[in-house]
Amino acid sequence: AQTVTQSQPEMSVQEAETVTLSCTYDTSESNYYLFWYKQPPSRQMILVIRQEAYKQQNATENRFSVNFQKAAKSFSLKISDSQLGDTAMYFCAFMNRFGNEKLTFGTGTRLTIIP
C-alpha cells in the first residue's frame, strides 16, 4: 500500500517570502501521479499542481512549483511571493497511474501567511 508523509504539521511565513512544503511517499510502482491540494479555511479543496512520475521536468503553475525527486521519493511544493490568500491546509497526494487509481493523502501542512 502507498503511504504519503508530510512531516511539517504547521508552517508560517511572511507575506512575499518563499516557502517550501515537504512531502515523501512510499510506493513500489513506477507509474503514478503526485498532487498538491489546497484547502482554505471553510472553503473547498482545490488542486494546486500535478506531477506525472514519468516526466522528469518539474511542474510549475504560476507561483507554485514542485521539486520532484523520484529516486528519493520526495515531492516538495515551493510557493514564491507568498500571498495572504495562500493561507490554507496543503495536502500532498499520490495516485497510481494504472490499477488502483485512488488518491492517498498525507496528513497535511497548515500554512499561515503573516502580513
Next chain:
Amino acid sequence: EAGVAQSPRYKIIEKRQSVAFWCNPISGHATLYWYQQILGQGPKLLIQFQNNGVVDDSQLPKDRFSAERLKGVDSTLKIQPAKLEDSAVYLCASSLTRGGAYEQFFGPGTRLTVL
C-alpha cells in the same frame, strides 16, 4: 459551471442514530467519490463510482455505511447506526472520468458530529 453540491452542510446526531448525505456532482462527470476527513487527517476514500457502478469500496465500513448513485448522477451516503468515531467531514468529489489525468473537483463537505 456549477461546482459539486453537498447537503446538508452540518449535521449533529446522537450515536446509534442514522444519517444521510447527498451529493450532486458537476454535470457530465462520470466518476464520483466520497471521502471521510477526520480532524487533523487527510481525506480517506470511502467509495468510488464510475457512472452508477462501484469501482472501489474497499475502505467503506459496510456494516454501517452504504452508498448509492442511482442513474449515474446524484449520490447518497448513509450511516446506520452512527458511532462516535464517525465524527468527520464527508467530502464528495467528481471528475470527468477515472485516472490521475482528470482533476477531481471537491464539494464543500458535510460536517458530522456524533454525540
